[in-house]
Amino acid sequence: MLGYICGRIFALMMILLAVSIIVFSLMHSVPGGPFDERKGRLPPAAKANILKKYGLDQPVWKQYINYMSHAVRFDFGIPYQRPHTTVAKLISKSWAITVQVGLTTIVVAFGFGILAGIYAAYHQNSWVDTLVTFVSSLGVTVPNFVVAMWLILIFAVSLNWLPMGGWGSSGQCLIDKYFCTDWILPVVAYAIAPMAIVARYTRASIVEVMGEDYVRTARAKGLSEIKVMRKHVLRNAQIPMVTALGTEIPNLITGSIFIESTFRINGLGKYFVTSTLNRDYPMIMATFLLVAFLWGILYLLTDIAYTMIDPRVRLGAKSLS
Amino acid sequence: MGEALLEVENLHVHFPTPDGVVQAVNGISYSLGKKEILAIVGESGSGKSVGVLSLLRLIPARDCKVQGSVNFEGQNLLKLSDPEMRELRGNRIAMVFQDPMTSLNPVLRIGDQIQESVIEHQGISEKIAKSRAIELLELVGIPEAGKRYRHYPHQFSGGMRQRIMIAAGLACEPSILIADEPTTALDVTIQAQIIDLVKKLRREIGMSVIWITHDLGIVAGLADRVAVMYAGKIVEFAPVDQLFKTPQHPYSRGLLNSLPRLDARSEKPLEAIEGLPPNLINYPASCPFLERCSYQTEQCQIPPEMRSITTTHEVCCHHTEKL
Ligand SMILES: Nc1ncnc2c1ncn2[C@@H]1O[C@H](COP(=O)(O)OP(=O)(O)O)[C@@H](O)[C@H]1O
Ligand SMILES: [Mg+2]
Secondary structure, three states: OHHHHHHHHHHHHHHHHHHHHHHHHHHHHOOOOOOOOOOOOOOHHHHHHHHHHOOOOOOHHHHHHHHHHHHOOOOOOOOOOOOOOOHHHHHHHHHHHHHHHHHHHHHHHHHHHHHHHHHHHHOOOOHHHHHHHHHHHHHHHOOHHHHHHHHHHHHHHHOOOOOOOOOOOOOOEEEOOEEEHHHHHHHHHHHHHHHHHHHHHHHHHHHHHHOOHHHHHHHHOOOOHHHHHHHHHHHHHHHHHHHHHHOHHHHHHOOOHHHHHHOOOOOOHHHHHHHHHOOOHHHHHHHHHHHHHHHHHHHHHHHHHHHHHOOOOOOOOOOOO | OOOEEEEEEEEEEEEEEOOEEEEEEEEEEEEEEOOOEEEEEOOOOOOHHHHHHHHHOOOOOOOOEEEEEEEEOOEEHHHOOHHHHHHHEOOOEEEEOOOOOOOOOOOOOHHHHHHHHHHHHHOOOHHHHHHHHHHHHHHOOOOOHHHHOOOOHHHOOHHHHHHHHHHHHHOOOOOEEEEEOOOOOOOHHHHHHHHHHHHHHHHHHOOEEEEEEOOHHHHHHHOOEEEEEEOOEEEEEEEHHHHHHOOOOHHHHHHHHOOOOOOOOOOOOOOOOOOOOOOOOOOOOOOOOHHHOOOOOHHHHOOOOOEEOOOOOEEOOOOOOOO
């Protein structure tokens, strides 16, 4: 098992290397550069100076080697958009906020989504089931910034119950600067779509498992419905759920530009867009590598989760019998 | 047979579906004596499973209609509340199902699955339950029970899994074990082992068994009495030797004629029963076997009633004298 995990981590390194090459060559082959004049013209000498300062006058392969030799030492360079800080500092500062938004959203989306899914599965075709299906179809089809606008209109503008934006600056918080009133709207807006997916997937997985023979066996033993559900249904329903729902996690913890700009949250989400638009090469590289890393780790974790849920799965071993 | 342990009277099970009502079980009555092994035979779709699942109210379809009465220890099982019913399941009446590959939970250790019902019904500690589970594994003939206790279902063969299912069924020493085609999915040699095991357990534990099968070969070596089911009805009910020697209902005869015989000196070819069982949605107003019967007469338009032809032998046919 340990050997297997080491192998997977090595493979992840190789993937990061491949991603870095692809992203680097793609971003340099897109027309336009970070210091193209948009407003006034720069004197050619000054422009040459800037390019030289950032090493952009060298051939691309040299720039790549230069970048990677720093990157392996966790020096990801200086963002062109904010030359007074470093990429590492900028990402750690803005990602810290995005992770707060993301994790809270994950807890809300998965918590309510799973509960709603279980309830709907156990009350098939009841009005609650219909409601869950309806709300989750809406949740999947309506974009989160539209939901965000409606929430702001209702709860901030009309009712004036909650702040319109910000993150941890409303002054009304549960703990220190965490879990504040201004967390509620962004988290709800952000959570609706994943919650809908989680609810639908949970319902489908449970309904499928409830029809299995071993669930009938469990009932025939005289177990109560609660025990049948906890010991037999949910344990097995977890298996398909891990596969489908794990993939929501990296998306949620890397933030959404829509949510962050709607609610004026200084998170990482916006840099995915602005660094590409500004040809901010160091930021592009860093954000892409971060996403690739998170996905790689996620897949590793879901595979490890399988081995804990399902004894038939043995990582890296040839299958028994 | 002595006093009956279980008495099923006029049991009906109907499923309302969008296409009409499926009349799966249509008025079956039988009794099960203490320590008796009763076999229920019939082709697939004849209502054998539905008939026994309804005794414990284990039919998954919520809107199914069950009528009649099922008397066990002075109470009508169909009238029990849900908690009363749960108290009985796995405790006084246990079930073993057809497919041992899918009937065990793949993610739980088999020890857990065996001791689950004892813990539920007798409220004993995990530790005592564990030693009980190991005892049961030994009883059903699983070697190295102490070690195997911790294994998962996928680490066992089909025959071993069925033994585990039986061990789980026996955990609370039930008075009745209902086995729904427990050997159908197994090899013939494993079948024989399981059958010997059940006979041994009946002697040692003194429980009664309802054994469902579509294989008359198994019935001959195992059962005391046999109920032959056709289209949701019992068409013949007799001690096993009487059924094999003097089958009365044309359907029972057909089943027996379709069996290969080792002692057959005659060159008679095996006979299959022609035709198909009736549609359970448009249940015929006549004798349900009419279309496939070579003895049919005018009289058969009226469905026959169950009649005793000896003290122990009952048949549901108008023509028993002539056969
Ligand atoms: N939930 C259900 N809804 C409708 N029909 C059903 C349902 N369960 C069983 N049946 C029907 O009842 C009949 C008897 O089934 P079953 O008892 O399983 O037969 P078998 O003798 O093979 O065990 C079959 O025709 C089957 O299609
Ligand atoms: Mg069946």
